[in-house]
Amino acid sequence: MPKITYIESNGKEHVVDAPIGQTVMEAAVKHAVPGIDADCGGACACATCHVYVDPEWLTKTGEQSSMEQSMLDFANDVEDNSRLSCQIKVSAELDGLVVRLPKSQH
Amino acid sequence: MSTDEIKRIIIIGAGQAGGETAQRLRQGGFEGEITLIGEEPAAPYQRPPLSKAYLKGDLDIDRLMLRPASVYAEERIALLTKTRAVWIDRANRKVRVEGGRELPYDALVLATGAKPRKLPLVGADLDGVYLFRTAADVDRVRERFVSGAKLIVIGAGYIGLEVAAVARQCGLDVTVVETAVRPLARVTSPEVAGFFLDEHTRQGVRFVLGGQPALIKGSDRVTGVALTDGAELPADLVIAGIGVTPDIAIAEQCGLTVSNGIATDRQCRTSDPNIFAIGDCAARPMVHYDGRMARLESVHNAVEGAKIVAAVLTEGKEHTEEAPWFWSDQYDLKLQIAGLFQGYDRIAFRGVMADRAFAAFYYKGDKLIAVDAVNRPAEYLGAKMLIQTNRTLPPSVIEDMSRPMKELVASAR
Structure with missing residues (x-):
């Protein structure tokens, strides 16, 4: 199973086995990684699963959809590598992915 | 009672509100006993996808789970599935479950949710007539949910329209019967309702607006729906989406204040200071609407109740209420x-x-x-x-x- 590393804003790392086909958000929530709220469960309705994708992974995680872009527009501390983790599907290619979590989801 | 005297917390209702509460209590550092009592066989799962991706077959039950079932044992959360709480003894702070077992609590959280309204019609119990609340309900529907089947949806609220949308995408023949003269009458404006009516019509859904179902026809299995004006609509399956009623039986039994749901304050505390109520079963003052009481049926409300109660019981950072939010996916x-x-x-x-x-x-x-x-x-x-x-x-x-x-x-x- 691909491994994904989530790094909290305080530097704490969580390495999680992420099933292929699920999302980067789901893998975090199911392993209780703090800092990803994902209140809506992945419906792209709440913008509380914001992550920063490690720059070297940006091509593999793909582009933001326009819906995602609009949602992120209203999130705090958005950077060029910001994504909503509910919109990134886990694939074999993403084994080793590193994402950082913002200080707050609101 | 001060929070350091709270050693045992019982949560009645293992839906999203109950499940989130258990999880957030642990995250907030509560070390005592947590018992989560639910009537369904499964660990807490998300309901919104039931009328969307789950019905369509795009998501299986594992992906609906809030957390893997194994997490509850790991975090010392006693998850009692297929268990019904039947009695609350407030004076002695005990909950009795079906079978007679009594469980003591220091703090109790009611997250009993809501029950779908049954069609008040002859024939409502026929095979092929479905309510829509649990994963098991949807599993039963899916056996009949095949291309070409004739589906009648009774009720044009969000659930009814979401089901109609999935049904059209799966090739079913769909008729929506609604007693009001427009869809979504309770939940949105005529303008927005008109947009959704046009969209569904364009997608091939037929609407009978202002239609009063009189009875469900069939001998053992449903064959159609008769309306009060004499019309008869053939059906292979009927799905009722005519709203829910809050599950307040146990709150009434123990004498808590109830009025369109279990009444609480902003901290989700009921009229008994040791008992909280959250989610679909509870009404609380809406801080963004001059404090008027409202009972919301939504994920936002379920999660927010869990956050508020966990913060109160662990003396964590007070939760700032969000403006209520909802969503619906159709086509x-x-x-x-x-x-x-x-x-x-x-x-x-x-x-x-x-x-x-x-x-x-x-x-x-x-x-x-x-x-x-x-x-x-x-x-x-x-x-x-x-x-x-x-x-x-x-x-x-x-x-x-x-x-x-x-x-x-x-x-x-």
Whole structure:
């Protein structure tokens, strides 16, 4: 199973086995990684699963959809590598992915 | 009781509100006993996808789970599935479950949810007539949910319309029967309801508006629905989506104050200070709406109740209430709703319905109270932010499409 590393804003790392086909958000929530709220469960309705994708992974995680872009527009501390983790599907290619979590989801 | 005297917390109801509460109590550092009592066989799962991706077959039950079932044991949360709480003894702080076992508590959280209304009709118990609340309900529906089957949906609320949309995408023949003269009558404006009516009609859904079902026909299996005007509609399956009633039986039994749900204060505390109530079963004062009491049936409300109660019981950082939010997926339309539209006297629009991307802003006087945004996430989030921070923008400003929503929100007072 691909491994994904989530790094909290305080530097704490969580390495999680992420099933292929699920999302980067789901893998975090199911392993209780703090800092990803994902209140809506992945419906792209709440913008509380914001992550920063490690720059070297940006091509593999793909582009933001326009819906995602609009949602992120209203999130705090958005950077060029910001994504909503509910919109990134886990694939074999993403084994080793590193994402950082913002200080707050609101 | 001060929180350091709380050693045992019981949560009745293992839906999203109950499940989130258990999890957040642990995250908040509560070390005592947590017992989570639920009637369903499964660990807590998300309900919104039931009428969307789960019905369609795009998600299996494992993906609906809030957490893997193994987590509960790991975190010392006693999850009692297929268990019904039947009695609360407030004086001695005990919950009795079916079978007679009594469980003591120091603090009790009621997250009993709501039950779908049954069709008050002869034939409502026939094979092929379904309610829509649990994963098991949907599993039963799916056996009959095949291309070409004739489906009658009774009730044109969000659940009914979401089911109709999935059914059309799966090739079923769909008729929606609604007693009101328009769909979504309780939940949105005639304008937005009209948009969804047109969309479903274009997608091949037939509507019988103002239609009163008289009885469900069939001998052992459903064959159709007869209306009071004499019309008969053939059906292979009937799905009722006519709303829910809060599950307040146990709260009434133990004498808590109940009025359209279990009444609570902003901390989700009931009339008994040791008992909290959250989620679909509870009503609390809406801080963004002059403190009026409301009972919301939504994920936002379930999660927020869990956050509030966990913060109170662990003396954590007080939760700041969000403006209520909701969503509905139908075909390729994502409807995002913020706020409560009841009592509006004016609507302003950004975008046009013909583009399938527009937002309806609801005002009461000068105050922005809600938005329905269809494929317009910026308008949804912007309006949510305004409502949450008690700011507003005049309708003429909102309607100015030359300025992006984010800029408008920044300029609001």
